[in-house]
Amino acid sequence: MAIGDVYEAEACEDVYYVDTGMYDVPEYGSVYIVDAERPALVDTGLGTNYERILDAMAEVGLAPEELEVIALTHIHLDHAGGAGFLAEACPNATVYVHELGARHLVDPERIWEGTKGAVGDQIEHYVEPEAVPEDRLVEVSGGDEIDLGDHTFEVVHAPGHAPHQVVFHDPTIDGVFTADAAGIYTPSTDEMHVTSPPVNFDLEQALADVETIAELDPETLLFGHFGPAPTGDKLDVYAEMLADWVAAVESKRAELGDDDAVVDHFVETVETPDIWGESKASAEVAMNVRGIIVALDRDD
16 A cells, blocks of 8 residues: 555445555554545545645546535544645545534634644644635534435444534445544554544544444444455454553553653553554654543543
8 A cells, every 4th residue: 555545445335445545654643535426525534634635536536526525523633634635636525524523614714723733743744724615615513414326324423532523424335424424544564553633632532433333233444544445343442452551541641740751651552553654653752642631630
């Protein structure tokens, strides 16, 4: 797998995905193209390399003016940062987003400032998002459907990662586009990894979201990070991993009594995929530890 490559999603008819090269590493950021009667994107990546998505659409055989749906799982900029750029490039596309996130696409200043605080030095990989025109937005909530003609996205609210997060269940492919609700997956290592960024991570709700996806009983999980994979036991593995992760951070914080030391401890000890490289791996771990610390303080 390489940055910019486009792949067919096995066992998922009409679905393709592109490696967006997020954070300048392969196998981390994926955007999905659904070549349906109403062609759709699921998420848009950072916006930094949105041209790669247009190139991927061209490889699939879709012109920008043919795209009708941009379905956002949530408004974190690694998933929605390209929405404004792609809305401009694809004039007939409507952007669908959870009702709690819509205003931040129309006026992205607050999400931009919040992202700077959350990702630290990794902001060098981002670009300031462009606004999405309000008349190009449709707000959705759990229980809604996005009609693609020969596919349907059933909208399922999954707020454990962020209050504005949804996942999309597509019965046509027996798959769920999981956003960050089922964790992070690296296909080259066949491993699951946690995601628990600040400021809204909630363990109890995140575990409930995993259970919600399990109840849909999909054959395929289509991860935002990264790519599609058979469901197998991945949801069970992730639920156990997530609970253990929060407990480990809480225990180490009680032991060390210094948040910076806690972050440093896990950056030095958590194993991450070689393919992410040292810079991204360290930043990923640090961000996830900070997310747990924020959640612990909030729950006190």
